[in-house]
Amino acid sequence: MEQFDVIVIGAGAAGMMCAATAASRGRRVALIDHATKLAEKIRISGGGRCNFTNLHAGPANYVSDNPHFCRSALTRYTPQDFLSLLKKYQVAWHEKHKGQLFCDESAEEIIRVLKSECDKAGVRWKMPVSVDSIEQQTSGFILKTSAGEFSAESVVLASGGLSIPKIGATDFAYRIARQFELKIVEPRPALVPLTFAQSVWAPFVPLAGISLEVDISTGTKKNKITFREDLLFTHRGLSGPAILQISSYWEPGTPLTINLLPEIDLTPALLEQKSGNKKQLSTVLTQYMPARLAEGLLVSCAIDGGGRMADLSDKVLRRIGDAVNQWQLTPDGTEGYRKAEVTRGGIDTRELSQQTMMVQKVAGLFVVGEAMDVTGWLGGYNFQWAWASGYVAGQSA
Numbered sequence: 001m002e003q004f005d006v007i008v009i010g011a012g013a014a015g016m017m018c019a020a021t022a023a024s025r026g027r028r029v030a031l032i033d034h035a036t037k038l039a040e041k042i043r044i045s046g047g048g049r050c051n052f053t054n055l056h057a058g059p060a061n062y063v064s065d066n067p068h069f070c071r072s073a074l075t076r077y078t079p080q081d082f083l084s085l086l087k088k089y090q091v092a093w094h095e096k097h098k099g100q101l102f103c104d105e106s107a108e109e110i111i112r113v114l115k116s117e118c119d120k121a122g123v124r125w126k127m128p129v130s131v132d133s134i135e136q137q138t139s140g141f142i143l144k145t146s147a148g149e150f151s152a153e154s155v156v157l158a159s160g161g162l163s164i165p166k167i168g169a170t171d172f173a174y175r176i177a178r179q180f181e182l183k184i185v186e187p188r189p190a191l192v193p194l195t196f197a198q199s200v201w202a203p204f205v206p207l208a209g210i211s212l213e214v215d216i217s218t219g220t221k222k223n224k225i226t227f228r229e230d231l232l233f234t235h236r237g238l239s240g241p242a243i244l245q246i247s248s249y250w251e252p253g254t255p256l257t258i259n260l261l262p263e264i265d266l267t268p269a270l271l272e273q274k275s276g277n278k279k280q281l282s283t284v285l286t287q288y289m290p291a292r293l294a295e296g297l298l299v300s301c302a303i304d305g306g307g308r309m310a311d312l313s314d315k316v317l318r319r320i321g322d323a324v325n326q327w328q329l330t331p332d333g334t335e336g337y338r339k340a341e342v343t344r345g346g347i348d349t350r351e352l353s354q355q356t357m358m359v360q361k362v363a364g365l366f367v368v369g370e371a372m373d374v375t376g377w378l379g380g381y382n383f384q385w386a387w388a389s390g391y392v393a394g395q396s397a
């Protein structure tokens with residue numbers, strides 16, 4: 001039986017960071033993954049350029065049932081720490097907006113950096129290898145795998161969440177969590193397009209392709225959350241950063257409120273222009289938005305063709321103003337894990353130490369990255385969590 005100090009299961013973002021950190025402390029580390037290709041999620045991230053961190057990452061940018069859990073790790077491994085690592089490998093990067101950092105060239109560079117860090121520190125690669133079972137011993141663990149039996153003092157679950165099963169996502173971490181009787185916060189697709197019943201969406205189908213910056217909100221007065229981001233109309237529903245962000249907070253059966261013109265209060269703007277105005281309402285609306293969107297809104301408000309401004313009642317103008325500034329609609333679901341960038345929920349962080357990521361009641365068992373109930377906003381926050389949680393676990397495992 002091969003013996004290691006640490007076995008990390010999952011050679012993705014968090015797993016490679018954790019393995020390299022533990023091995024650089026002199027620990028004998030094996031990194032197991034069932035995939036044939038290394039770190040596919042990093043490769044396809046950020047449109048191939050990997051939005052590898054966000055300069056403003058802090059606890060407020062993460063969704064979790066235990067919102068302060070992530071603070072310690074995020075403080076101990078910061079975006080600047082990851083930038084120092086990239087500097088060592090001369091990886092060029094740029095800020096897109098809102099603190100989002102991308103590679104100038106390709107996401108492959110991030111994989112190269114992490115792989116080199118693992119190689120330099122002497123991490124033993126075990127892939128493609130699948131793990132059949134993990135058995136706890138009086139001290140440490142025995143793993144039965146497709147490559148034989150391994151023993152280790154520490155085991156790190158770094159196998160991620162459920163999004164994009166076709167590139168290797170599995171429920172492995174949750175299965176092991178159940179074996180050790182750890183609580184799991186119900187996993188759900190997040191950062192995912194939302195869908196609408198056909199009857200609700202029919203008037204908006206011709207708007208597919210339109211994109212504009214909106215304020216999008218969900219929740220009750222007490223826990224309302226709003227993002228200002230781009231919204232994209234598609235044939236099936238809504239997508240774009242605005243929808244992906246809000247999807248992590250949206251509860252099934254509840255409405256979204258969308259302000260299609262966040263900088264303009266449309267009702268007073270229309271009322272001001274009403275008197276003696278011979279222009280059609282649809283023409284006036286095109287001052288503010290694409291003509292196709294104006295037409296779609298008039299259809300959805302059952303305001304036929306718009307009519308001349310001067311002939312329209314204040315009530316009609318208020319109706320269109322509300323439809324633009326407070327558009328309310330209720331999704332009927334999400335596009336699911338096939339399209340979700342991440343999984344919301346996962347292993348309950350109340351089971352873990354926030355200093356080390358070790359399971360409190362199972363000495364030597366650690367959880368890192370997306371497998372746990374810490375879900376970042378869109379914009380590099382999820383990788384920053386993978387680096388930070390992988391690093392602090394690697395310091396202790």
Ligand code: FDA
Binds near residue numbers: 370
């Ligand atoms: P990750 O999923 O990276 O790694 C898990 C590893 O475990 C995989 O290699 C998998 O093969 C392996 N594994 C799974 N089950 C196993 C089993 N049973 N046995 C052995 N191995 C197993 N985030 C961000 O911050 N910026 C961005 O630009 C993007 N872009 C993006 C685009 C797309 C299309 C997706 C799907 C996701 C993103 N993300 C993102 C999210 C980001 O990719 C994600 O949060 C991190 O990769 C999570 O890192 P982990 O290491 O936890 O899991």
